[in-house]
Amino acid sequence: EDQVTQSPEALRLQEGESSSLNCSYTVSGLRGLFWYRQDPGKGPEFLFTLYSAGEEKEKERLKATLTKKESFLHITAPKPEDSATYLCASFSWGKFQFGAGTQVVVTP
Amino acid sequence: SAVISQKPSRDICQRGTSLTIQCQVDSQVTMMFWYRQQPGQSLTLIATANQGSEATYESGFVIDKFPISRPNLTFSTLTVSNMSPEDSSIYLCSVAQGVSNEQFFGPGTRLTVL
DSSP: OOEEEEEOSEEEEETTOOEEEEEEEEOTTEEEEEEEEEOTTSOOEEEEEEOSTTOEEEETTEEEEEOSSEEEEEEOSOOGGGOEEEEEEEEETTEEEEOOOEEEEEEO | OOOEEEEOSEEEEOTTOOEEEEEEESSOOSEEEEEEEOTTOOEEEEEEEOTTSOOEEOTTOOTTTSOEEEEETTEEEEEEOSOOGGGOEEEEEEEEETTTTEEEEOOOEEEEEO
């Protein structure tokens, strides 16, 4: 059975303290691995799509990487406005499957 | 990117009633989805809304409980029927477009059933 697992469940960081979020997947026929940011009370906001192992994408303080079994979202020198829940999702056979998310809190 | 609106943004309903949620997209899209997000949890796919044919439901979701319409490529509705407090959740519609299948979400409808 296809699975998408995120760790840790929650992460508390000091401003400027870099860290990484993990998304492990066992999905047949993977057509893309997606990262989203979700703020409380809002729909998820698209961040990145990764398609093949070795691929990397960056946006401001965020960098996403992909291997054959997992993806990482690296947050470099985070700021309080980076506080959110980060979701990863696989796309396979025409549908998306989401992980449970990592709730990130960045304190000043 | 697609701009998606949902109506209503929130509602409080009585047990046993039904609520229809509307999803409008600013461009034509092939793939449209409905998700449920229960408090503190991630997204669970309810169904894929297909234009011109019946929706495709995920395990655990049935058409009688969650009827879906997709009359054209920019609009869809999800009805939550015969509601119970367990249906209290955020309901989100999303679309996927382009060769990259980028998925964009509406703002969600927060439903509370008393």
